[in-house]
Amino acid sequence: MVKYIGKRIVYMFITLFLIATASFFLMQTLPGSPIASYNKLNDTQKAIVEKKYGIDKPKPVQYAIYMKNLAKGDLGTSFVFKGKSVNDLLATRLKPSLILGAQAMVFGTIVGILLGMLAALKHNTFWDYGSTFFAILGISIPSFVFASLLQYWIASEWHLLPVGLWNDGWKSSVLPSLALAMGPLALSARFIRTEMIEVLNSDYIILAKAKGANGFEIAFKHAFRNALIPLITVLGPLAAGLVTGSLVVEQIFAIPGIGEQFVSSIMTNDHATIMGTTLLFSAFLILIIFIVDILYGVIDPRIRVSGGKG
Amino acid sequence: MKRNKWLILMALTLVLSMFLAACGGSKDEEKPTADGDDKDKDAATEEKKHAKDEDGEPDAEQVLYLSERAAIPSVDSSIVEDQVGFNVLNNINEGLYRLNQDNIAEPAMAAEEAKVSEDGLTYTFKLRDAMWADETPVTANDFVYAWQRAIDPATGSPYGPFMMSGVVKNATAISEEKMEISELGVKAVDEKTFEVTLERPVPYFLSLMSFGTFYPLKEEFVASKADAFATNSDSLLSNGPFVLTKWDGTGDSWTYVKNEHYWDAENVKLNEIHVNVVKDPATAVKLYQDGKLDRAEMSGDLAQQYRDDEEAVVQPETSVFYFKFNQERDGKETPLANVNIRKAIAKAFEKQDMADVVLANGSLPANFLVPTNFAFDENEKDFRELSGDHLEYNVEEAQDHWKKGLEELGVESLDLEILGGDTEASKKMDEYFKAQLEGNLEGLTISLKEVPFSVRLDLDGNQDYDIQVSGWGPDFQDPISFMDLFVTDGTNNLMSYSNPEYDKLIEDSKGDLALKPEERYEAFAKAEKILLDEDAAIAPIYQRGLIFLHKPYFKGLVDHPFGADYSYKWAYISGK
Numbered sequence: 001m002v003k004y005i006g007k008r009i010v011y012m013f014i015t016l017f018l019i020a021t022a023s024f025f026l027m028q029t030l031p032g033s034p035i036a037s038y039n040k041l042n043d044t045q046k047a048i049v050e051k052k053y054g055i056d057k058p059k060p061v062q063y064a065i066y067m068k069n070l071a072k073g074d075l076g077t078s079f080v081f082k083g084k085s086v087n088d089l090l091a092t093r094l095k096p097s098l099i100l101g102a103q104a105m106v107f108g109t110i111v112g113i114l115l116g117m118l119a120a121l122k123h124n125t126f127w128d129y130g131s132t133f134f135a136i137l138g139i140s141i142p143s144f145v146f147a148s149l150l151q152y153w154i155a156s157e158w159h160l161l162p163v164g165l166w167n168d169g170w171k172s173s174v175l176p177s178l179a180l181a182m183g184p185l186a187l188s189a190r191f192i193r194t195e196m197i198e199v200l201n202s203d204y205i206i207l208a209k210a211k212g213a214n215g216f217e218i219a220f221k222h223a224f225r226n227a228l229i230p231l232i233t234v235l236g237p238l239a240a241g242l243v244t245g246s247l248v249v250e251q252i253f254a255i256p257g258i259g260e261q262f263v264s265s266i267m268t269n270d271h272a273t274i275m276g277t278t279l280l281f282s283a284f285l286i287l288i289i290f291i292v293d294i295l296y297g298v299i300d301p302r303i304r305v306s307g308g309k310g
Numbered sequence: 311m312k313r314n315k316w317l318i319l320m321a322l323t324l325v326l327s328m329f330l331a332a333c334g335g336s337k338d339e340e341k342p343t344a345d346g347d348d349k350d351k352d353a354a355t356e357e358k359k360h361a362k363d364e365d366g367e368p369d370a371e372q373v374l375y376l377s378e379r380a381a382i383p384s385v386d387s388s389i390v391e392d393q394v395g396f397n398v399l400n401n402i403n404e405g406l407y408r409l410n411q412d413n414i415a416e417p418a419m420a421a422e423e424a425k426v427s428e429d430g431l432t433y434t435f436k437l438r439d440a441m442w443a444d445e446t447p448v449t450a451n452d453f454v455y456a457w458q459r460a461i462d463p464a465t466g467s468p469y470g471p472f473m474m475s476g477v478v479k480n481a482t483a484i485s486e487e488k489m490e491i492s493e494l495g496v497k498a499v500d501e502k503t504f505e506v507t508l509e510r511p512v513p514y515f516l517s518l519m520s521f522g523t524f525y526p527l528k529e530e531f532v533a534s535k536a537d538a539f540a541t542n543s544d545s546l547l548s549n550g551p552f553v554l555t556k557w558d559g560t561g562d563s564w565t566y567v568k569n570e571h572y573w574d575a576e577n578v579k580l581n582e583i584h585v586n587v588v589k590d591p592a593t594a595v596k597l598y599q600d601g602k603l604d605r606a607e608m609s610g611d612l613a614q615q616y617r618d619d620e621e622a623v624v625q626p627e628t629s630v631f632y633f634k635f636n637q638e639r640d641g642k643e644t645p646l647a648n649v650n651i652r653k654a655i656a657k658a659f660e661k662q663d664m665a666d667v668v669l670a671n672g673s674l675p676a677n678f679l680v681p682t683n684f685a686f687d688e689n690e691k692d693f694r695e696l697s698g699d700h701l702e703y704n705v706e707e708a709q710d711h712w713k714k715g716l717e718e719l720g721v722e723s724l725d726l727e728i729l730g731g732d733t734e735a736s737k738k739m740d741e742y743f744k745a746q747l748e749g750n751l752e753g754l755t756i757s758l759k760e761v762p763f764s765v766r767l768d769l770d771g772n773q774d775y776d777i778q779v780s781g782w783g784p785d786f787q788d789p790i791s792f793m794d795l796f797v798t799d800g801t802n803n804l805m806s807y808s809n810p811e812y813d814k815l816i817e818d819s820k821g822d823l824a825l826k827p828e829e830r831y832e833a834f835a836k837a838e839k840i841l842l843d844e845d846a847a848i849a850p851i852y853q854r855g856l857i858f859l860h861k862p863y864f865k866g867l868v869d870h871p872f873g874a875d876y877s878y879k880w881a882y883i884s885g886k
Binding site: 030031032033035036037038040041042044045048049052053078080081082083084088089092093151152155156159162163164165166167251252253254255256260267268269 | 377381383384386389391392463464466468469471472475485486487537538539540541558559560561562563586587588589590592593594596597599600602762763764765767768769771801
């Protein structure tokens with residue numbers, strides 16, 4: 001197990017290195033200059049500013065410098081937020097996204113699982129159809145539509161929660177988290193329902209029932225555990241996406257998150273911030289895939305994480 | 311089973327109706343059309359501009375809630391290059407002059423009007439007894455240091471060289487590393503006397519003095535903060551009406567607090583202004599309606615939806631938008647090198663409808679380059695009255711030019727590309743141009759290329775476009791701010807336009823005519839005629855306006871036609 005984890009960690013770093021390299025060179029193909037006032041400067045000034053930001057050097061040299069700094073954990077200086085490090089920028093903007101993502105994930109998954117289980121246990125009844133309908137809505141309607149609806153009804157019309165902004169404590173996070181939660185909620189409900197219906201009809205459950213196991217025991221001890229594996233597989237990448245922010249939902253609720261920052265850094269050619277955010281997103285994804293792999297083993301001991309021929 | 315289906319259907323209907331209700335907004339307003347009634351409505355809306363001298367006793371609580379469209383990238387006066395940064399600077403710092411409530415530059419850190427030498431080359435400013443927020447006096451050396459820092463190539467200031475080159479003595483040479491910084495034409499004669507020597511007489515020099523790049527900086531403070539200077543609210547020093555607080559350098563919110571050490575603090579009524587970044591205009595409007603914002607900008611559909619609202623105000627701006635016609639692409643002449651083709655396109659689209667229906671935000675159709683209500687001559691006459699209209703919409707004339715142009719080129723049809731922005735408003739506008747131009751000019755096919763701003767800058771820089779929707783907002787109050795854009799090889803020309811007669815007029819306005827205001831304005835009028843009527847080098851489209859929802863109790867806001875957007879110095883709350 002330890003050997004496996006060690007090996008995976010090495011692979012994770014190699015993956016990150018490859019992503020950093022690919023995105024560095026891809027970013028160089030972005031049209032335009034990262035210097036906003038480029039057309040206001042004369043040639044001498046352009047040369048001086050480019051030198052100041054180190055973008056006058058040949059690309060391989062810039063790459064070597066970037067990777068050297070990256071090894072030290074330094075993501076560079078933003079071109080847009082003058083004199084501010086990308087590390088600081090990401091640190092300030094990551095917190096709201098993390099809070100929203102985590103809340104959405106936890107709420108969405110728990111409610112989704114409960115709905116899915118209800119649907120499976122009450123197969124072909126009103127509860128089943130209701131929860132399926134809810135899941136279809138959650139999957140087919142994008143989160144920004146939910147965001148607008150929640151904002152309109154709950155905040156603007158009924159004044160129960162803030163319309164937006166990030167200055168009202170926990171209240172500010174409720175509506176955007178709910179909007180983001182619809183995705184994982186629907187997904188969990190659908191997966192759990194399908195898997196559980198299948199498991200509930202399998203021979204060993206019929207046997208368990210025959211042996212007198214009660215409904216609760218069957219649902220949680222046997223069926224649910226089996227249904228969790230495929231769910232975790234899809235929820236992993238979804239969690240990375242949620243935690244690292246959702247551009248539109250953050251924009252609708254005027255939340256200073258990381259998702260919105262990523263897009264605006266691309267629009268302004270803020271190379272250092274683009275790289276920093278890309279690496280952060282990648283690191284999250286890689287880490288979550290790793291955690292999912294470990295969880296497989298925990299949920300189902302038949303799946304071995306030691307790799308190799310075992 | 312049957313009952314379940316009905317339930318699903320009902321639930322679906324409910325969800326759809328909720329969705330449609332939310333999309334429709336809270337009011338059943340008619341969509342405006344381009345008929346006469348709407349023009350009347352426009353006129354009525356125009357009158358609803360917030361007055362600057364409104365009555366009303368200030369309330370006990372003077373706290374304002376505002377929004378900005380972007381975070382603050384920097385508040386270092388040498389480095390600032392964006393609108394939000396200049397807005398913040400204008401409210402927390404102050405230069406020798408400040409734009410007053412009538413947008414006239416009046417002495418601020420200067421105690422009195424500057425003394426100008428007869429040749430117009432030396433300006434002497436006596437400083438008032440003003441203090442920094444740390445209770446140390448503002449001195450002449452603070453200006454010397456700030457100006458030298460802004461032109462120092464090592465600072466990498468975008469606006470320092472842009473604003474000082476050809477204006478302040480030796481600025482160009484210093485910015486090109488050909489001269490020492492100490493050679494800049496600025497001097498602290500004594501602690502309270504600051505002297506500037508210019509390269510040439512600059513008639514608009516005093517209006518530059520209200521621009522952020524020329525603000526003072528206390529050397530000792532800047533040095534003590536080193537690289538951290540102006541990176542958060544703790545590393546800033548104010549000498550203006552407000553102090554910036556709660557700004558962490560990268561976040562989306564900040565607060566202005568009244569600066570008790572400001573020389574004119576008794577005229578500053580607001581105690582606090584809380585600002586949040588709200589990028590989505592629809593959210594800004596909802597926050598406004600929920601009482602979380604006292605002013606919200608509207609655009610596109612929102613502007614159409616709310617422009618007749620009692621609290622809607624129109625704010626005319628001085629940014630002018632126009633087609634740039636690129637005459638050379640990939641080293642080869644484009645069809646737009648033909649003056650008749652340019653004239654045909656310039657006259658073939660209806661501007662009034664575009665401003666009223668497509669933009670619907672208080673923008674005005676433009677038949678000019680230098681905006682209206684911006685530059686005034688010695689007798690305070692608007693430059694527009696002097697220069698008149700050019701390149702007005704006229705389909706018949708457009709078609710004549712088109713026919714002639716095609717004959718001269720020896721072709722029967724042309725395919726041209728319009729390069730525009732990727733925002734919803736830009737796309738709508740481009741569609742309108744395509745429909746109008748193709749409809750009025752037979753044989754013309756327009757393709758649209760809609761890209762983000764940074765990409766457009768790149769294509770512009772490489773002259774890789776046919777027609778571009780471009781715009782310019784002035785940094786100071788003088789027609790030259792616009793006229794200088796199109797001189798041969800100008801940094802913003804980038805369309806291979808060249809007319810020696812035009813160049814000569816612009817050069818004269820900077821040289822021989824610099825101290826002859828009347829003749830200088832005549833030269834500008836003549837140059838504008840050449841640029842538009844004779845050469846149709848560009849085709850004016852509109853002068854931008856903005857529509858805001860503005861709480862009636864929020865009074866005294868001053869919006870500026872150039873430089874920073876707003877001064878909160880005179881703003882107050884009354885009757886909330």
